[in-house]
Amino acid sequence: MRxxxxxxxxxxxxxxxxxxxxxxxxxxxxxxxSPRSFQRWRGRLPLPAVLLACLVLLIVxxxxxxxxxxxxxxxxxxxxxIFDHLTGHPKNTxxxxxxxxxxxxxxxxxxxVGAALTTAGAVVQVLVRNALGDPFLLGISxxxxxxxxxxxxxxxxxxxxxxxxxxxxxxxxxFAMATVFLVSRTGRQLPPTQLILCGxxxxxxxxAVTSFLIFRGNPMATQSVLFWLLGSFGQANWEQLxxxxxxxxxxxxYLLAQARSLNALAMGTEPAASLGVDVQRLRRNLFIVTSLxxxxxxxxxxVIGFVGLVVPHIVRLMVGSDHRRVLPVGVLFGxxxxxxxxxLARTIVAPQEMPIGxxxxxxxxxxxxxxxxxxxxxxxxxx
Amino acid sequence: MSLKLRGLCVDIAGRRIVSDVDxxxxxxxxxxxxxxxxxxxxTILKAIYRVHRPAAGEVLLNGADLLAMRPKDAAxxxxxxxxxxxxxxxxxxxxxxxxxxxxxxxxxxxxxEADHAAVSQxxxxxxxxxxxxxxxxxxxxxxxxxxxxxxxxxxxxDHLILDEPTNHLDIRYQVEVLELVAGLGVTVLAAxxxxxxxxxxxxxxxxxADGRIVTGGPPRSVITSEIVxxxxxxxxxxxxxxxxxxxxxxxxxxxxxxxxxxxxxxxxLPPS
Numbered sequence: 001m002r003x004x005x006x007x008x009x010x011x012x013x014x015x016x017x018x019x020x021x022x023x024x025x026x027x028x029x030x031x032x033x034s035p036r037s038f039q040r041w042r043g044r045l046p047l048p049a050v051l052l053a054c055l056v057l058l059i060v061x062x063x064x065x066x067x068x069x070x071x072x073x074x075x076x077x078x079x080x081x082i083f084d085h086l087t088g089h090p091k092n093t094x095x096x097x098x099x100x101x102x103x104x105x106x107x108x109x110x111x112x113v114g115a116a117l118t119t120a121g122a123v124v125q126v127l128v129r130n131a132l133g134d135p136f137l138l139g140i141s142x143x144x145x146x147x148x149x150x151x152x153x154x155x156x157x158x159x160x161x162x163x164x165x166x167x168x169x170x171x172x173x174x175f176a177m178a179t180v181f182l183v184s185r186t187g188r189q190l191p192p193t194q195l196i197l198c199g200x201x202x203x204x205x206x207x208a209v210t211s212f213l214i215f216r217g218n219p220m221a222t223q224s225v226l227f228w229l230l231g232s233f234g235q236a237n238w239e240q241l242x243x244x245x246x247x248x249x250x251x252x253x254y255l256l257a258q259a260r261s262l263n264a265l266a267m268g269t270e271p272a273a274s275l276g277v278d279v280q281r282l283r284r285n286l287f288i289v290t291s292l293x294x295x296x297x298x299x300x301x302x303v304i305g306f307v308g309l310v311v312p313h314i315v316r317l318m319v320g321s322d323h324r325r326v327l328p329v330g331v332l333f334g335x336x337x338x339x340x341x342x343x344l345a346r347t348i349v350a351p352q353e354m355p356i357g358x359x360x361x362x363x364x365x366x367x368x369x370x371x372x373x374x375x376x377x378x379x380x381x382x383x
Numbered sequence: 384m385s386l387k388l389r390g391l392c393v394d395i396a397g398r399r400i401v402s403d404v405d406x407x408x409x410x411x412x413x414x415x416x417x418x419x420x421x422x423x424x425x426t427i428l429k430a431i432y433r434v435h436r437p438a439a440g441e442v443l444l445n446g447a448d449l450l451a452m453r454p455k456d457a458a459x460x461x462x463x464x465x466x467x468x469x470x471x472x473x474x475x476x477x478x479x480x481x482x483x484x485x486x487x488x489x490x491x492x493x494x495x496e497a498d499h500a501a502v503s504q505x506x507x508x509x510x511x512x513x514x515x516x517x518x519x520x521x522x523x524x525x526x527x528x529x530x531x532x533x534x535x536x537x538x539x540x541d542h543l544i545l546d547e548p549t550n551h552l553d554i555r556y557q558v559e560v561l562e563l564v565a566g567l568g569v570t571v572l573a574a575x576x577x578x579x580x581x582x583x584x585x586x587x588x589x590x591x592a593d594g595r596i597v598t599g600g601p602p603r604s605v606i607t608s609e610i611v612x613x614x615x616x617x618x619x620x621x622x623x624x625x626x627x628x629x630x631x632x633x634x635x636x637x638x639x640x641x642x643x644x645x646x647x648x649x650x651x652l653p654p655s
Contacts, residue, residue, distance in 0.1 A: 044475075125472075126472075129471050130471060131471060131472075186396070256490075256491070257490035257491060258490070260482075260485050260488055260492075261485065263474075263478075263482050263485070264482055264485050266470070266471070266472045266474075267470060267482065268468065268470075269434070270429065270432075270434050270463075270465065271463070271465065273432055273433045273434050273454070274432040274433075274458065274461075274462065274463035274465075274544075275458055275482065275483070275485045275486060275538070276453075276454045276455035276456075276457065276458025276459070276485060276486030277454065277485065278454045279433075316472070316473060320473060320474065320475065320478065321472035321473050321474050321478070322474070322478055
């Protein structure tokens with residue numbers, strides 16, 4: 001039997017595509033091979049250039065993030081301290097203490113959380129097939145905050161020490177996502193509209209639970225909970241860094257492996273099934289991976305809105321919707337975005353610190369509006 | 384190279400939508416699935432491409448159980464073109480068709496030259512070469528449908544399932560899309576709602592009502608006014624297509640006064 005589109009005279013080696021062709025065979029479909037067909041970046045910015053630009057942006061942002069503060073340090077001084085530590089000869093100076101103990105862990109944590117939220121946002125947008133998808137939409141963040149609030153107020157998991165809040169918020173995130181997933185499922189289907197509605201309703205419920213816990217808790221703890229719910233990297237230290245970093249690396253690894261399947265899933269669940277994607281399993285795994293990434297991010301930074309919504313948009317406008325491009329660019333750009341937002345949060349009204357969620361909303365919303373208006377933006381429209 | 388359904392039953396939310404369907408699509412043939420809205424055409428097709436899991440029965444591809452294959456292996460044999468739909472994300476035509484290569488690639492595989500060749504040629508094959516870098520969502524309905532056919536071509540399958548691919552298209556694109564598919568020389572199973580169009584393109588048609596196959600055979604024997612009245616509950620006239628001799632369905636108005644018919648050609652034609 002011929003393959004689709006093959007003229008009747010051509011018989012390639014294999015009668016059916018049960019195995020991948022061993023050698024690239026241009027003209028396998030029997031039509032004239034065109035030497036110009038191998039254009040890798042058709043109509044898009046070249047990926048290496050975008051990645052390099054985002055990496056430079058991230059490094060510059062991090063350098064300023066570490067350098068700027070009540071005691072300003074030059075980029076040279078910043079890198080000197082980092083170099084000293086990496087080579088194993090830390091100096092006993094004030095600059096060293098400021099950079100290594102206070103600012104660097106904070107900047108690194110902001111970068112990791114920004115990358116995680118961006119990635120989770122891009123995935124949730126595919127899951128709900130809606131450009132307004134956001135990890136917060138599916139109740140992950142509000143579930144995580146229920147878990148973390150419970151830990152903060154009632155000392156649950158106290159035996160776990162510094163991991164207690166992480167464990168609490170990851171459990172909360174899993175619980176919330178599982179509930180949304182199960183409630184919106186009808187048979188084997190998972191209709192996006194139902195998913196969004198159930199997510200919104202359950203998020204509201206989880207937020208009410210958080211409010212109730214705060215209302216019932218003691219006023220001192222409530223103070224810290226409130227600040228934490230508004231989002232901040234103020235308490236960042238080296239101990240907080242490994243869990244979100246590992247979650248980011250593991251999650252990214254899985255998602256990059258599934259990038260083609262994500263593209264297929266973006267077409268809808270039925271087209272994805274016809275393209276050979278095991279939709280049920282993929283969707284379940286995406287739920288698990290995103291709630292893990294968001295759960296640990298929320299545990300260390302609180303609920304920071306807008307990043308998961310806006311940054312994937314910006315990235316898609318830069319490089320298109322192919323997730324093999326969106327995911328790596330999103331990691332770097334999301335990290336840089338969060339580092340800059342945190343830098344602004346602690347400098348604009350210094351010596352006070354603004355909740356970072358205020359900054360992300362103030363940067364994110366106008367950016368998105370400008371981008372939507374400048375380009376013929378095609379999200380969810382049929383012109 | 385045949386596709387065969389044996390005793391296929393599909394339940395949705397506890398209700399039996401498709402009961403005991405036996406159907407054969409011989410290799411290289413174009414088989415139509417007809418029936419009124421809600422008769423289970425789409426459900427049968429979706430059971431073949433794994434959206435629904437059949438409650439009973441089997442789907443055989445050359446005698447092998449299609450549903451027992453790994454999803455990717457099945458997708459290399461059977462591609463699907465469904466109703467034209469909106470995609471919520473901004474993909475170019477080229478990227479869209481490249482997604483058809485999904486079942487041929489493993490995790491972290493890059494697009495190689497063979498993929499690029501397959502994609503460009505599939506796009507040329509459907510006559511969309513000039514649209515390569517256009518955003519899919521800016522295309523017209525007919526262009527979108529051709530791009531989705533290109534995606535199925537790039538998928539490299541030898542069986543094609545069409546789920547009402549001509550919905551929302553005007554007459555030129557309806558014919559264009561089906562001609563394109565018929566010209567690919569693959570085995571086709573198509574759910575179609577336009578009976579006249581079906582009889583123009585199908586070698587065999589099967590008529591469904593309430594999830595069961597009522598009758599099947601060449602269009603001439605299935606598309607008759609009695610059978611259509613029985614299955615669709617519609618009073619229609621069936622005439623012979625003047626060029627192909629295939630049955631053509633004409634809708635009737637129950638309140639229209641009848642008038643003596645004139646033979647075709649006796650109408651004054653506008654000067655050309």
